[in-house]
Amino acid sequence: MRPLRYAINVTLDGCVHHEAGVAPDEELMGFWTAEMQRADAVLYGRTTYEMMQGAWRRPASGQWPDWMDEWEIPFAEALDRMPKHVVSNTLESVDWNAELVTGSLSDAVRRLKDQPGEGLSVGGVTLPLALADLGLIDEYTFVVHPLVAGHGPRLLDGLNEPLELDVVDRREFGSGAVAVTYRPRR
Template sequence: MRPLRYSINVTLDGCCHHEAGLPPDEESMRYWTAEMERADALLFGRVTYQMMESAWRRPPSGTWPDWMDEWEVPFAEAIDATRKYVVSSTLGEVDWNAELVRGDVGQAVRRLKEEPGEGLFVGGVTLPLALADLGLVDEFVFVVQPVVAGHGPTLLAGLRERIRLDLVDRQEFRSGAVALRYRPAEAPA
């Protein structure tokens, strides 16, 4: 069974808006590229899918845009090539190497997890909350930014039950950001 990993940037006060943290730098993009390479597929809700597609889809010309630094290209290439599943009741169709997921999201994700592979990654805010509530997230990867946003959506706001986590890895960046990898704690025997 392949694990489902929830990966996101978050500020010290829990804000997970994509513009609230530090701008990406070479080191953080290398980290996220390596994480992307651990994913057989990405699982997005509509909003995250559309946001990521607008930023990271290879243009029809085949040439990456001028705004993209050379050190961002490996991440762009990795995410562009990765299989995507999009949970949406409003989109009629998707492309960008993507497939729509409709109906019972819990059942659909359980089926995806049963497929062989290295792992599924979920990003965003709303969909990961639903999956965490269902107990389907096997790993939480938070890159904690040394910023206090003071506003915006917060990480897993509205979670029905507390999830106890065990720290399994930690990586510090020169920027002061810290990547923390957690797995749900085993229930006491």
């Protein structure tokens, strides 16, 4: 069974909005690239899929955009070639090496987890909340940045039941960010 891993940047006050000022530096981008390489596929909701596609899909020209730093390219290449599963009730089709997840979310994700491989990565805000409520996430990694955003969507805000987690790894970065990996206490 492939583990389902949720990893996200978060501020000290729990904000997980991508515009909260937590853009990774070179060291953190290396961390995120390694995280991406631990997965065989990613699972996104519509919003995250469209956001990631807009930022990280290889342009038709084959050349990465000028705004992208050299140290961001390994992440972009890893995500660009990664199989993607998209949960959406509004999209009729997807591309970018992606397929739509249909039917029961619980059943569909269990089928994906039952496939052989290294793991699945889930990103975003709304979909991970639903998966956490279903007890389907096997590992959580929160990269906590030394920043108070003061507003924005909050990490797993609205969770139906508390999650009891055990720390399994911790890493500090030069920026002051700290990555902490947890597994659900079962």
